[in-house]
Amino acid sequence: MTKIPQQLIPLVILFALIIVVFVAARQQFVPESFGELGFYRADALKEISSQEPKYVGAETCGDCHDDVYETKANSYHRGVACEACHGAGYMHVEAPDENELFAPRGRDYCPVCHGYNPSRPSGFPQILATVHNPGKPCMTCHDPHNPTLPHTPEDCNACHRSIANEKLVSHHTELPCTQCHQVPVEHRKNPRLVRAEKPTSRATCGTCHAENANSREGIPRVDMETHGERQVCWQCHYPHSPEGR
Amino acid sequence: MKMEIPNMLRREFLSNCVRKLPALAAMASVTASWKSVWAGGNDNYDPSEHDYAMAIDIHKCIGCGRCVEACKKENNVPMDDTHFRTWVERYVISEEGETLVDSPHGGMNGFPELKEDVKVLRTFFVPKLCNHCENPPCVQVCPVGATFVSPDGVVLVDEDYCVGCRYCIQACPYGARFLHPVKKVAEKCTFCYHRITKGMLPACVEVCPTQARIFGDKKKTSSPLRRFLRFMDITVLKPWMNTKPKVYYGGADGEVT
Numbered sequence: 001m002t003k004i005p006q007q008l009i010p011l012v013i014l015f016a017l018i019i020v021v022f023v024a025a026r027q028q029f030v031p032e033s034f035g036e037l038g039f040y041r042a043d044a045l046k047e048i049s050s051q052e053p054k055y056v057g058a059e060t061c062g063d064c065h066d067d068v069y070e071t072k073a074n075s076y077h078r079g080v081a082c083e084a085c086h087g088a089g090y091m092h093v094e095a096p097d098e099n100e101l102f103a104p105r106g107r108d109y110c111p112v113c114h115g116y117n118p119s120r121p122s123g124f125p126q127i128l129a130t131v132h133n134p135g136k137p138c139m140t141c142h143d144p145h146n147p148t149l150p151h152t153p154e155d156c157n158a159c160h161r162s163i164a165n166e167k168l169v170s171h172h173t174e175l176p177c178t179q180c181h182q183v184p185v186e187h188r189k190n191p192r193l194v195r196a197e198k199p200t201s202r203a204t205c206g207t208c209h210a211e212n213a214n215s216r217e218g219i220p221r222v223d224m225e226t227h228g229e230r231q232v233c234w235q236c237h238y239p240h241s242p243e244g245r
Numbered sequence: 246m247k248m249e250i251p252n253m254l255r256r257e258f259l260s261n262c263v264r265k266l267p268a269l270a271a272m273a274s275v276t277a278s279w280k281s282v283w284a285g286g287n288d289n290y291d292p293s294e295h296d297y298a299m300a301i302d303i304h305k306c307i308g309c310g311r312c313v314e315a316c317k318k319e320n321n322v323p324m325d326d327t328h329f330r331t332w333v334e335r336y337v338i339s340e341e342g343e344t345l346v347d348s349p350h351g352g353m354n355g356f357p358e359l360k361e362d363v364k365v366l367r368t369f370f371v372p373k374l375c376n377h378c379e380n381p382p383c384v385q386v387c388p389v390g391a392t393f394v395s396p397d398g399v400v401l402v403d404e405d406y407c408v409g410c411r412y413c414i415q416a417c418p419y420g421a422r423f424l425h426p427v428k429k430v431a432e433k434c435t436f437c438y439h440r441i442t443k444g445m446l447p448a449c450v451e452v453c454p455t456q457a458r459i460f461g462d463k464k465k466t467s468s469p470l471r472r473f474l475r476f477m478d479i480t481v482l483k484p485w486m487n488t489k490p491k492v493y494y495g496g497a498d499g500e501v502t
Contacts, residue, residue, distance in 0.1 A: 031406070040393035044403035045292070051439035054319050055448045077454075084311050084452040088318050112355060113309045113454060119335050119356065119368040120307045124455070 054088040057081070061089065064096070068145050075146035085109070085144065110138040122162045152188045159191065163240050170241040180204055180239065205233040290442050292396035296463040297436055298491040299450070300473045301372055303498075305457035308333055308370035312449035312458065313353040319437060319448035326350055328423050330434040331374035331449055336500060340364040344500045371501050372458065374449070375400060375421035375434035376482060376490030383413035383422060383433075392431065398463075398491065399438055404430045418486045436460070463491075 004012070036042035061082040062069035072078060083089055091099040104110075107129065116126040133141070141150045149158075156177045157164030167173055177183065182197040199205070202224060208215040210224045222228075228236065316331045317324055333352030337345040337359060349357065352370070359365065377400050384392050384400065391407035394400055402413075407430035414422045414431060422433045437447035441460075445451070450460040461470025477495030483502055484490075494501065 034390070037396060038393055039390040041390075041403050041406055044393075044401065044406065045395055045438075047403075047405070048401055048435060048438050049442040053437075053440045053443065053445060053448075055315060055440075055451050057445055057451060079456050080454040081452050083315070084454050088315070112311075113307055115355075117308065117356060118359065118365060119337070119370055121304055121369075124307055 052090065054090045055081075055083050056089045056093050058083070060093060071143075072145045075148060077145065077147055105137060105139060107135075107137050110142075110144075116161050116165075118162055118165075120162070122160065125159050126161045127158075128161070156183075167240045170243060172240065172242060199234075199239075202228075202233055205237075205239075209233075292442075294464065295397040297398050297441060298377070298461065298463050298470060298493065299374070299436070299447075300459040300461075300470055300477075300479075300493040300495060301497075302457045302459065302473070302477070303369055303371060303494060303496040303501075305455045306333070306370040306372055307455055307457075308335060308352055308356055309454065310351070310353040310355060311452045311454060312372060313351045315448040315452040316434075317353070319440075320435070322432070323426055325426075328426065328432075330421075330432070331372060334371045334373060336367075336369055336371055336498065337363060337365055338367045338498070338500055340366045342366075367498065369498065371494070371497065372449075373419065373421070373482075374492060375417075376419055376488065376492045377434075377436065379489035379491060380487060382416040382418065382486075382488060386412040386416045388412065395438070399436050399441075400433070401435055401438060402431050402433060404428060404432075407431050418483050418488065419490075 031041045031043070033042040034040065037045075058069070058081045065082075069082075072080075072082075085104055086101045089101060092101050111127070111129045114124075114126055116128050120126060138144070153159065155164075160177075167175075180199050184194050184196070186194040187196050206224050207213055208219055209221055211221045213219075213221065233239070310333055313329065313332055316322065317329075320330060322328055322330055329351040331351075332348050334346050334348045335352070335356050337347075339345065341364070345363065347356070359368075377398065379394075379398070381392075381394060381400050384394060387393075388410060389406060389408055391403045392400065392413055393403070404425075409424060409429045409431065411424055411431070414424060417433075422431055424430070425432045437445070437449075440447060446460055447458075450458045459469050459473050461468040463470070465471070473495060474493060479493045479495060480497045480501070481490040481493060
């Protein structure tokens with residue numbers, strides 16, 4: 001048997017000690033579930049998922065408030081969750097009488113969604129809070145759970161505010177919307193089911209802008225045969241603001 | 246003698262197989278054991294069956310900020326001006342071609358009127374959140390393994406294990422992470438992991454009044470998410486970073502990053 005050189009013996013002991021300390025420390029410090037699924041603590045998944053939800057979901061609200069739930073389900077607000085306006089319901093679910101939910105009744109809340117903002121999609125119903133029946137809370141006319149209008153809107157700009165605003169400062173400001181759009185009466189009550197018609201051909205613009213059109217002087221005229229060739233007018237000119245854009 | 250060598254090898258191979266059987270079984274049990282992790286939560290939940298993702302319809306977002314508020318309340322995010330798990334940005338592209346982006350208070354309290362001297366060419370809202378990348382830079386840089394991609398495709402932070410070094414906050418190209426001012430650990434959107442594992446929707450999706458946010462499972466073939474991905478022109482944020490984000494934007498302008 002070969003003898004271990006004497007000078008190596010302390011080194012071997014030292015290394016053995018280091019390895020023992022390392023293994024012991026690793027055992028101590030690395031969490032039990034570390035590496036089970038990957039380079040992380042698998043128990044963290046369980047801990048994160050054990051947090052309690054605060055927003056309980058509209059179905060939970062419907063368990064007790066079935067009448068309101070039913071009304072809302074058949075209205076334009078069917079996609080709006082109860083908690084979007086009333087706030088998180090977890091405490092109310094546990095003790096309904098002690099923790100009443102907040103119900104916004106003021107004039108400042110509805111414009112959070114329905115106030116006019118040019119960045120909003122133009123089909124989304126928007127109002128100018130300063131001119132839309134100022135001083136009255138929204139609820140005097142609109143039921144928030146069924147916001148169908150109490151009376152049929154008279155003007156197009158009740159809903160198409162951004163287009164109306166643009167048209168207002170353009171050369172087309174005096175034209176009524178119906179000059180170009182055929183609007184069935186039913187469109188005012190069921191805007192998504194019955195659509196207003198848009199112009200389909202160059203002839204619509206031609207009724208005023210053609211060279212031989214029977215319209216008042218000063219209106220810009222073009223030769224309908226040669227101007228714009230194969231395009232329809234609104235591929236280059238935006239009819240609600242024909243100067244620019 | 247020559248005939249015996251293959252016999253010896255076969256015998257060796259078979260005995261080796263038998264000897265290594267316990268090791269193989271142990272490996273299989275490791276992959277199976279993480280199902281037991283869920284024993285305390287939802288028994289029927291198997292994370293490997295899901296791959297969560299979100300889609301955002303720019304055409305539908307009205308910038309009301311309900312998602313921002315719901316997220317803060319649901320996840321106890323500090324109610325201040327600088328810490329958000331999700332926020333809404335307003336993009337204004339002027340006629341000169343300049344892009345202005347603002348997000349006052351994360352869009353939680355609405356947006357002030359535009360400055361009058363800006364000539365608007367296009368304007369729209371863009372909700373933002375953690376993109377739950379398939380190839381997340383934040384996970385790569387974490388020195389302790391406190392942030393990770395869960396088996397169901399959600400990027401999470403283990404707040405008990407995070408040392409608060411902020412590498413991940415710097416690494417995220419989307420600015421989706423922040424240091425919790427009290428806990429001093431990294432925080433971010435979890436897709437409301439505690440809700441989705443119980444079969445609920447994330448809080449922001451739950452309260453969105455126009456359904457601009459669509460949450461779903463990429464492994465489920467018939468779902469609103471898959472339908473959206475099929476029919477919309479989809480963009481992701483900063484695709485050149487090779488992060489493979491899983492928040493898909495429909496109808497987003499080329500200016501959106």
